[in-house]
Amino acid sequence: MDTYKIIEIKESVFEDNNQRAELLRSELKKERTFLLNLMSSPGSGKTTTLVRTIYALKDEMAIGIMEADIDSDVDARTISKTGAKVIQLHTGGMCHLDAEMTRQGLEGLGTQGIDLAILENVGNLVCPAEFDTGASKNAMILSVPEGDDKPLKYPLMFSIVDVVLVNKIDAMEFFDFNLDVLKERVSKLNPGIKVIPISAKTGEGIDQWADWLRGEVKMWNNNSDCRSL
Amino acid sequence: MHEMGIVIKVVKTVEDFARNNGVTRIDTLVLQIGALSPVIPRYVESCYPMVVKNTRLEDTRLQIDVLPAMARCRACREVFDVLEHKSSCPVCHSGNPEMISGNEFMIKEIVAF
Ligand SMILES: Nc1nc2c(ncn2[C@@H]2O[C@H](COP(=O)(O)OP(=O)(O)OP(=O)(O)O)[C@@H](O)[C@H]2O)c(=O)[nH]1
Ligand SMILES: [Mg+2]
Numbered sequence: 001m002d003t004y005k006i007i008e009i010k011e012s013v014f015e016d017n018n019q020r021a022e023l024l025r026s027e028l029k030k031e032r033t034f035l036l037n038l039m040s041s042p043g044s045g046k047t048t049t050l051v052r053t054i055y056a057l058k059d060e061m062a063i064g065i066m067e068a069d070i071d072s073d074v075d076a077r078t079i080s081k082t083g084a085k086v087i088q089l090h091t092g093g094m095c096h097l098d099a100e101m102t103r104q105g106l107e108g109l110g111t112q113g114i115d116l117a118i119l120e121n122v123g124n125l126v127c128p129a130e131f132d133t134g135a136s137k138n139a140m141i142l143s144v145p146e147g148d149d150k151p152l153k154y155p156l157m158f159s160i161v162d163v164v165l166v167n168k169i170d171a172m173e174f175f176d177f178n179l180d181v182l183k184e185r186v187s188k189l190n191p192g193i194k195v196i197p198i199s200a201k202t203g204e205g206i207d208q209w210a211d212w213l214r215g216e217v218k219m220w221n222n223n224s225d226c227r228s229l
Numbered sequence: 230m231h232e233m234g235i236v237i238k239v240v241k242t243v244e245d246f247a248r249n250n251g252v253t254r255i256d257t258l259v260l261q262i263g264a265l266s267p268v269i270p271r272y273v274e275s276c277y278p279m280v281v282k283n284t285r286l287e288d289t290r291l292q293i294d295v296l297p298a299m300a301r302c303r304a305c306r307e308v309f310d311v312l313e314h315k316s317s318c319p320v321c322h323s324g325n326p327e328m329i330s331g332n333e334f335m336i337k338e339i340v341a342f
């Protein structure tokens with residue numbers, strides 16, 4: 001006769017990723033590499049913003065970019081024109097990157113001597129918010145044509161990021177996008193969050209964004225014992 | 230849809246567990262999924278048969294227990310189901326409660342021989 005046994009496993013499936021992410025974060029801290037995880041919907045301007053960011057900061061720090069894409073290398077080619085170190089990660093259908101994939105990407109990129117590594121995550125406002133990549137800080141781009149109601153639809157994403165870039169403000173006049181309403185919605189979900197309006201096309205606001213990033217990179221790479229989480 | 234990658238991970242974890250604990254046949258795998266979890270039970274069920282092919286879990290049944298999304302009111306400490314009450318406290322009507330559960334995604338247990 002069969003004897004059944006119930007064996008408790010009680011293992012949280014995401015726990016494992018959280019631990020790997022913590023480990024990666026502490027290793028990056030020791031290596032003095034700041035990792036920014038940049039998320040957004042497809043087409044909101046991640047790559048264009050990255051190009052601007054590289055030009056704004058490349059004289060002060062060594063920058064490496066990881067482009068996550070399902071299958072293409074268009075973005076990596078765009079970035080490589082700036083002269084920054086870049087690697088293309090093919091996610092092969094995965095809709096997000098987890099800490100393990102990020103680690104592999106960083107190994108491929110080579111973090112030695114890199115002060116600022118930026119991960120262009122898969123264009124998606126849902127899944128990337130669920131998985132800690134091990135990044136030092138998380139940023140997202142919301143572009144004006146997407147509308148100011150996105151925080152209501154994707155609250156998790158807005159609550160886990162440290163900064164929201166509102167991109168394509170050069171196109172503000174064509175859309176019903178209310179920046180004050182957006183700020184209010186965002187800070188309800190995430191008090192203390194920074195909102196920076198930019199146009200990756202005209203360059204407006206990029207200075208302020210570069211200032212924020214420069215400050216964070218300095219803090220991360222200087223004091224070796226205190227984590228700026 | 231990210232369920233596929235997640236289910237692959239779950240199956241690997243359970244296989245490792247079975248190997249390390251001398252379990253040969255697994256009758257049922259029980260997962261717990263919170264009502265607010267990004268993992269959708271229906272999608273997990275639909276990709277499960279494909280994922281377990283040629284693994285130790287090939288003949289293992291899948292059971293999913295959905296856990297309610299509970300929160301505690303910051304004002305009056307009432308504990309309530311947020312999906313039922315749209316995130317506002319049924320007693321004092323304040324919003325922005327403190328989440329207690331609903332986000333989990335756990336491998337709860339296996340029923341084995
Ligand atoms: N008007 C305007 N267009 C912009 C701006 N930034 C980006 N774009 C345009 O928006 C489109 C998408 O920009 P990308 O930088 O490729 O966006 P992305 O988020 O990297 O896109 P994916 O990688 O495909 O998800 C391009 O046609 C850009 O030229 C902006 O500030 N203003
Ligand atoms: Mg891009």
Ligand SMILES: [Zn+2]
Pocket residue numbers: 302303304305306307318319320321322323
């Ligand atoms: Zn209350």
